[in-house]
Amino acid sequence: MDQIVGRSGTLLTLDQVRAAVSFDQPNLIAESDGKRIRLEGTYLVFEKGVVAAPDGPITSFEISMELSERYPRQEPRVFETGERIPRVAERHINPNGDCCVTVWENWLVEVNDHTLSSYLNGPMNEYFLGQFWYEKTGKWPFGERSHGLKGLEEAYADALGISNNAESLRYHLRLLSHDWPKGHWLCPCKSGKLLRHCHRDDLAAMHAKVPPPVARRMLSRLKADGRL
Amino acid sequence: MTKHTKIAKSHDDVLEELADALDIPPSKFEEAKSRYDSIGAWLDRPESSLARYSPAISPQGSFLLGTVTRPLTLAEEYDVDLVCLLQGSKTAFTQKSLKEAVGNEVHLYAAARGMAKPVVEGRRCWTLTYADGAQFHMDILPAIPDAQSYRQMLTEQGHPILATSPDLAGQAIAITDRTLPQYARPTADWPLSNPQGYAAWFRSRMLIQLTERKIEFAKREHITASVDQIPDHKVKTPLQRTIQLLKRHRDCMFADDADYKPISIIITTLSAHAYNEEPSVSAALQGILRGMDRFIENRDGQSWVANPVNPAENFADKWADEPKKEENFRRWLEQARRDFGTYLRSSPFNSIPSPLRENLGSDLVNRTLQAVLPAAAVLATPAVARPAEADQTRRAEAAIEQIQRDGPQSKPWTRS
Incomplete structure (x- = not known):
């Protein structure tokens, strides 16, 4: 968690990226222009936890990926470059052409391991396996988020473990944005009681799961998307 | 060790056979x-x-x-x-x-x-x-x-x-x-x-697999002796097999620069550290190649591969005066990752890509493949293997079911 809340101060290096991909994704080549690290080549889709399958990968996609040295504080951008996936929202391609692999803050909260390997073998694999399955069946195997602001709210509510109510979600996130939620604030359950006399322990557990920098980012994105 | 050549059906069968040929x-x-x-x-x-x-x-x-x-x-x-x-x-x-x-x-x-x-x-x-x-x-x-x-x-x-x-x-x-x-x-x-x-120390890093392989050996050879009575050299663990493959890869890669090749004690020590009792050579290679360099310490700016039974001894003590040795180690590791990764991840088991073939020795690879594969099964290497479409769909369905059981990490979304 240190990495995502920005306490560690470590920056992602080209060597670390190469170490993460050279074995697992040997057809991706990593290069750096000094500002960003770019991965390009063939991304291999596998069964979870499988090192090698007798016939090779299930499928593969041509991709390009941009990584900031501030990863995982900054979300990577992934582009499908083989023109296999139509550039439409229904196929979870953003208007600017990048793949909407996941709602980043949701993944940061739901998973403990935020290494590049974990991202490549987790959400990336699920996204492209999902794309393959959609090609075959027209269905998304792991479900999908609504588009735009609504999908963000769904993802954040899931991350917090609360029902998806726009007002309640924002109030929770405002509480969680503080280093320690104030006991004299009203409890988000709308009981009218002070937090210290109501769901203080539940909120403390939520605060441990969603640290203030992540909660602030969620709020900030909700505001930005709400203005669109 | 008793030799039991069989027809290979997986990457692991081929790797085990290659390592056996190196022994x-x-x-x-x-x-x-x-x-x-x-x-x-x-x-x-x-x-x-x-x-x-x-x-x-x-x-x-x-x-x-x-x-x-x-x-x-x-x-x-x-x-x-x-x-x-x-x-x-x-x-x-x-x-x-x-x-x-x-x-x-x-x-x-x-x-x-x-x-x-x-x-x-x-x-x-x-x-x-x-x-x-x-x-x-x-x-x-x-x-x-x-x-x-x-x-x-x-x-x-x-x-x-x-x-x-x-x-x-x-x-x-x-x-x-x-x-x-x-x-x-x-x-x-x-x-x-x-x-x-x-x-x-080295034995302690592979004790579970050593014991399991001895049990299998005893069953195979109809031996009634206890596991402790079977000499270690009668069996090989995935850690030992992996080190043999990595040393061979190193030998071939530095055949013309032997004085500056990564030394065996460094490869062995880092491999044993990174090994986590994986039960197969492919999984051991993945774990070791992904993680072995994490066990190179930095002590006051000096790269340090500590002797696990004498931490003050640095197996990489020559790297400070001869930086080429450290550069070669890191170059070798990157190449080994890519060579074994290309075979295991993007190739079918019966097709060993050229870089790995060269870095294990073409003669050895050819002899081994001929011994464990029917002649018609040795394939030329495609850039990325493509399974038959029906197999792809069947495998994808099984992979999806597994992820659904474990709980997927994410759902796709789209920005406005």
């Missing part, structure tokens, strides 16, 4: 063993000048660890590292007198056996070279027991738990070094070594 042949192993047993018997014969010190010969290094790899060419030899341990003390010997006492008996042995090649004195050991056909030489390291000094050293360095371990520190030895100023002087200041302690 010292059982007949050669037995020949080497019988020769060093013969030296031991000579040193301990009644008329030996060393007999009162109960001399004992035992293997160290890759022979002890089970990670010997076949020399790259027939012109090269197996390097059999041996310890000649005398039950003596630093009051009975100087380093020089111990070295010469052992050397004297080794010379007599060579003469009695009519060995044509001269016994050669090295900095720390005596080298006994056999006739050309034998394809090995023995490096015999004179030593006396010295666990006490070793434990004291570890305690002073701040490793009290390691110091009290019977397995890791209890069999340490004092050795000789003819380049030291005190070489000929009576002194307690001798170099220390601990090959048995290192071997115990």
Whole structure:
């Protein structure tokens, strides 16, 4: 968690990226222009936890990926470059052409391991396996988020473990944005009681799961998307 | 080891067979063993000048660890590292007198056996070279027991738990070094070594798989003996197999730059650290190649590969003065990751891509594939393997079910 809340101060290096991909994704080549690290080549889709399958990968996609040295504080951008996936929202391609692999803050909260390997073998694999399955069946195997602001709210509510109510979600996130939620604030359950006399322990557990920098980012994105 | 060639059906079958082909042949192993047993018997014969010190010969290094790899060419030899341990003390010997006492008996042995090649004195050991056909030489390291000094050293360095371990520190030895100023002087200041302690640490890193493989061996060979009675060298764990493959890859990659190749003790130590009892060679390769460099420490700006049974000893001590050695290690690691990754991740099991084929030796790879695959099954290498469409769909369905059972990490979304 240190990495995502920005306490560690470590920056992602080209060597670390190469170490993460050279074995697992040997057809991706990593290069750096000094500002960003770019991965390009063939991304291999596998069964979870499988090192090698007798016939090779299930499928593969041509991709390009941009990584900031501030990863995982900054979300990577992934582009499908083989023109296999139509550039439409229904196929979870953003208007600017990048793949909407996941709602980043949701993944940061739901998973403990935020290494590049974990991202490549987790959400990336699920996204492209999902794309393959959609090609075959027209269905998304792991479900999908609504588009735009609504999908963000769904993802954040899931991350917090609360029902998806726009007002309640924002109030929770405002509480969680503080280093320690104030006991004299009203409890988000709308009981009218002070937090210290109501769901203080539940909120403390939520605060441990969603640290203030992540909660602030969620709020900030909700505001930005709400203005669109 | 008993050879059971079978038709390969997976990457692991091929890798196991490749590693087996790299191993010292059982007949050669037995020949080497019988020769060093013969030296031991000579040193301990009644008329030996060393007999009162109960001399004992035992293997160290890759022979002890089970990670010997076949020399790259027939012109090269197996390097059999041996310890000649005398039950003596630093009051009975100087380093020089111990070295010469052992050397004297080794010379007599060579003469009695009519060995044509001269016994050669090295900095720390005596080298006994056999006739050309034998394809090995023995490096015999004179030593006396010295666990006490070793434990004291570890305690002073701040490793009290390691110091009290019977397995890791209890069999340490004092050795000789003819380049030291005190070489000929009576002194307690001798170099220390601990090959048995290192071997115990290495064994501890693969104990679960070692035990399981011994159980399988006993079943296969209809042996009723307990697992403890089966010698370690009868089986090979994924860790040992992986190290053999990596050493071979290193040998081929640096065939023209042998002086600067990554040394075996560094590959072995980092591999054993990164190994997590994976049950297959493919999984061991993934775990080791992904993670082995994480065990290179940085101590005050110096890269440090600590001897696990003597953390003050840096196996990478040459890297500071010869940066090319560190560069070569890192270059080799990146290449090994990509070569083994390309085979395991993007190729079908019956097609070994060219870079890996070259870095394991084309002859070895071709011989092995011919032995374990029907001729028609050896494929040319596509950039990325493409399974049949029906298989793709079936596998994707199973993969999806597994992820759904475990809980997917994410759902796709789209920005406005």
